[in-house]
Amino acid sequence: MEDPKKPSDKGQSTRFLKYSGMAMQMLGTILVFTWGGYKIDEWQQNKVPVWTLVLSLASIAASLYLLIRSFTKR
Amino acid sequence: MSLLTPNPGLIFWMLVVFLLVVFILSKYAWKPILKGLKDRENEIQGALDLAEKTRAEMAQLKSDNEKLIAEANAIRDQILRDAKDASDRTIAESKDKAAVEAQKIIESARETIRNEQAVAVSKIRKEVATLSLEIAEKVLHRELEDKGAQEKLIADLASSARLN
Amino acid sequence: MYTHLRRFFTIALIAATCVFNLPARADEPTQHDAGKVAQAVNEEEHKIEHKLEEHEAKFNIGEMIMHHIADSHEWEFSHGVSLPLPVILYSEDRGIEAFLSSNFHNEHHEYKGYHLVHGESEQIVPVDEARKIYDFSITKNVASMLISAVILILVFTGVASFYKNSKGKAPKGFASAMEVIILFIRDEVVKPNVGPKYEKYLPYLLTLFFFILINNVMGLLPGSANLTGNIAVTLTLAVLTFIVVHLNANGNYYKHLLAPTGVPAPLLIIMIPVEIVGVFMKPFSLMVRLFANITAGHIILLSLFGLIFIFQSFVIAPVISLFALFLNFIEIMVAFIQAFIFTLLSSMYIGSAIEEHSHADHGH
Structure with a gap:
C-alpha cells in the first residue's frame, strides 16, 4: 500500500474537483459583500449607494484575484 | 422560501443523531474494521516481503550452488591439470633421467672400454716386450753358443748398422 | 462528467423553483403575523381540500412537489x-x-392550543400568538434519519464483527462489498487529500460518507423522506466539517488567513475580509451543493410524475415513466457522487487546514 507513486497519482485526478465549489464560493463572497454594502447604505441613508458599489466591485475583484491565484499556484 | 430556511428542531436532532452515529461507528465499527484492514494489509505485505525474501534467498542459494559447482569444477579441473602436469613432469623427468643414466652408462661403458683397451694395449705392449726379450734372449742364447755364429752376428749387425 | 450533471441539475433546480414557487409565494407566512396567516392559510387549505374532494382533477404540481x-x-x-x-x-x-x-x-387542525399549519411547509404554531415554542418533533425526516442511523450501526457493527471473528481471512459477501467502499474512501479520498495524519479524521469522514450515501439512497425510495435534500441536515453536516477543520487547523492556516502571503499591502484591506468570508463560503458551498443536487433530483422526478396528472393522459404515462426510470438511475449515481464529493471536499478542506508547509490555501 505504501506505493510512493499512488498518492500523487490520485491527488492529480481528484485535485481538479476542488474547483467545483469555486463558482459558488465566488458568488457567495460577492453576495455577502454586496449585501453588507447595501445594509451600510441603508443605515447611512446615502442617496448614492456608494458602499454597495464599492464593496461589490471590490469583492468581485478580490474573488477574481483569489481565483486566478489559486489556478496559478498549483 | 421555507425550503431554504433550516428548521432548528431538525438541526438539533441531526446533531444528536449524527454525532451519536459518528461516536458509535468510530468506536464499534471503524476501529475494528480499519484495524482489521490494516492488519490484513500488513499480513499481506509481510507475506509478500517473506516471499520476496525467500525468493532472494533461493536465488542466493542457487547462485551459491552454482558458485560451488563452478568452484568444484574448477578444483577438479585444477586437480586433473595438476595430475596431468605432475605425470607429464614425472614422465619427462624420468625420461631425462633415463637418458642421462643411459648416457652415463654409455659413458662409463666407453670409459671402461677405453680403460680396458688401454690396459689391454699396455698389457699387450708389455707382453710383446717380454716376448721379444725372451725371443731375443733365446736367440742370443742360441747364437752365442758357438763362436762362429757370434762373430757372424756381430758382423751382420755391424753391416746393417753401416747400411743405416 | 460530474460538473455537467451538476450544471444540469442546478439549472433544473432553478427552473423548477420558478415553476412551483409562484403559486406558493402568495401565502408565505412571516414571523410577525403568523397567527393571522395561519388562519388564512387554514381557510385556504380547507378550500383546497374541499375542491380536491369534489374535483380530483384540480392538481397543483407545485404543492405536490413541495409536499414531497x-x-x-x-x-x-x-x-x-x-x-x-x-x-x-x-x-x-x-x-x-x-x-x-x-x-x-x-x-381545525388544532390540539392543546397548537395549530398545525399546512403552508408551504408544515409548521406547528401556538394558537396564542404571544407564546414562543420550539419544535423538537420526531418528524418524517427525523424518523428517517433514526432509521438510517440504526441501519448504519447494524450494518457496520456487523461488518466489524466479521473482522473481529475471522481475522486474517478474506472477507465474504456483504463485508467485502463494504470493504471495497471503505478502502476506496480511505485510499483514494482521505489519504491523498488529508495527508499523513489522515487516520485521525478517517472515522468522521467514513461516517459522513456512509451517512450521506444511505440517506441519499433512502430518499429515492418511494414514500421516503428527503433528508439530504433538507437544508437543515446539510447545514449541520457542513457546520460539523467546519468545526472539525477549525479545531484542528494549524497556525499556518490562521496566519495565512490574517496575513495572506504574496498580496500587496494596499490590497490587504479588502483581501482579509474576503479571505474571512471565504472561510465561511467553503462550508456554505458544501451545504448548498448537497442540498441543491438532491432536491433538484427529487423535483425533476416529481415534476415528471406530476406531468402525468397534468396531462391527464395515460398515453403519456409510459413515456414519462421511461424518463423517470432513466432519471432514477441517474439519481442513484448522483446519490453516490454527492456523498463522494462531500467527503472529498471535506477531506481537502481538512487537508488544507492541517498542511504543514507554508502554502495553506486550497480552492479559494
Missing part, C-alpha cells in the same frame, strides 16, 4: 395511508410536551 420535498409531522406512505409521528414541543411556560401528530386530525 418538505418535512412533515406524519409519514405518509401513499395518499391517505400515513403513520402518525410524535410531536415534541418545548415552550418556556409549559415545558416539554409530547403527543402524537394524529391528534391534529380534526376539523
Whole structure:
C-alpha cells in the first residue's frame, strides 16, 4: 500500500474537483459583500449607494484575484 | 422560501443523531474494521516481503550452488591439470633421467672400454716386450753358443748398422 | 462528467423553483403575523381540500412537489395511508410536551392550543400568538434519519464483527462489498487529500460518507423522506466539517488567513475580509451543493410524475415513466457522487487546514 507513486497519482485526478465549489464560493463572497454594502447604505441613508458599489466591485475583484491565484499556484 | 430556511428542531436532532452515529461507528465499527484492514494489509505485505525474501534467498542459494559447482569444477579441473602436469613432469623427468643414466652408462661403458683397451694395449705392449726379450734372449742364447755364429752376428749387425 | 450533471441539475433546480414557487409565494407566512396567516392559510387549505374532494382533477404540481420535498409531522406512505409521528414541543411556560401528530386530525387542525399549519411547509404554531415554542418533533425526516442511523450501526457493527471473528481471512459477501467502499474512501479520498495524519479524521469522514450515501439512497425510495435534500441536515453536516477543520487547523492556516502571503499591502484591506468570508463560503458551498443536487433530483422526478396528472393522459404515462426510470438511475449515481464529493471536499478542506508547509490555501 505504501506505493510512493499512488498518492500523487490520485491527488492529480481528484485535485481538479476542488474547483467545483469555486463558482459558488465566488458568488457567495460577492453576495455577502454586496449585501453588507447595501445594509451600510441603508443605515447611512446615502442617496448614492456608494458602499454597495464599492464593496461589490471590490469583492468581485478580490474573488477574481483569489481565483486566478489559486489556478496559478498549483 | 421555507425550503431554504433550516428548521432548528431538525438541526438539533441531526446533531444528536449524527454525532451519536459518528461516536458509535468510530468506536464499534471503524476501529475494528480499519484495524482489521490494516492488519490484513500488513499480513499481506509481510507475506509478500517473506516471499520476496525467500525468493532472494533461493536465488542466493542457487547462485551459491552454482558458485560451488563452478568452484568444484574448477578444483577438479585444477586437480586433473595438476595430475596431468605432475605425470607429464614425472614422465619427462624420468625420461631425462633415463637418458642421462643411459648416457652415463654409455659413458662409463666407453670409459671402461677405453680403460680396458688401454690396459689391454699396455698389457699387450708389455707382453710383446717380454716376448721379444725372451725371443731375443733365446736367440742370443742360441747364437752365442758357438763362436762362429757370434762373430757372424756381430758382423751382420755391424753391416746393417753401416747400411743405416 | 460530474460538473455537467451538476450544471444540469442546478439549472433544473432553478427552473423548477420558478415553476412551483409562484403559486406558493402568495401565502408565505412571516414571523410577525403568523397567527393571522395561519388562519388564512387554514381557510385556504380547507378550500383546497374541499375542491380536491369534489374535483380530483384540480392538481397543483407545485404543492405536490413541495409536499414531497418538505418535512412533515406524519409519514405518509401513499395518499391517505400515513403513520402518525410524535410531536415534541418545548415552550418556556409549559415545558416539554409530547403527543402524537394524529391528534391534529380534526376539523381545525388544532390540539392543546397548537395549530398545525399546512403552508408551504408544515409548521406547528401556538394558537396564542404571544407564546414562543420550539419544535423538537420526531418528524418524517427525523424518523428517517433514526432509521438510517440504526441501519448504519447494524450494518457496520456487523461488518466489524466479521473482522473481529475471522481475522486474517478474506472477507465474504456483504463485508467485502463494504470493504471495497471503505478502502476506496480511505485510499483514494482521505489519504491523498488529508495527508499523513489522515487516520485521525478517517472515522468522521467514513461516517459522513456512509451517512450521506444511505440517506441519499433512502430518499429515492418511494414514500421516503428527503433528508439530504433538507437544508437543515446539510447545514449541520457542513457546520460539523467546519468545526472539525477549525479545531484542528494549524497556525499556518490562521496566519495565512490574517496575513495572506504574496498580496500587496494596499490590497490587504479588502483581501482579509474576503479571505474571512471565504472561510465561511467553503462550508456554505458544501451545504448548498448537497442540498441543491438532491432536491433538484427529487423535483425533476416529481415534476415528471406530476406531468402525468397534468396531462391527464395515460398515453403519456409510459413515456414519462421511461424518463423517470432513466432519471432514477441517474439519481442513484448522483446519490453516490454527492456523498463522494462531500467527503472529498471535506477531506481537502481538512487537508488544507492541517498542511504543514507554508502554502495553506486550497480552492479559494
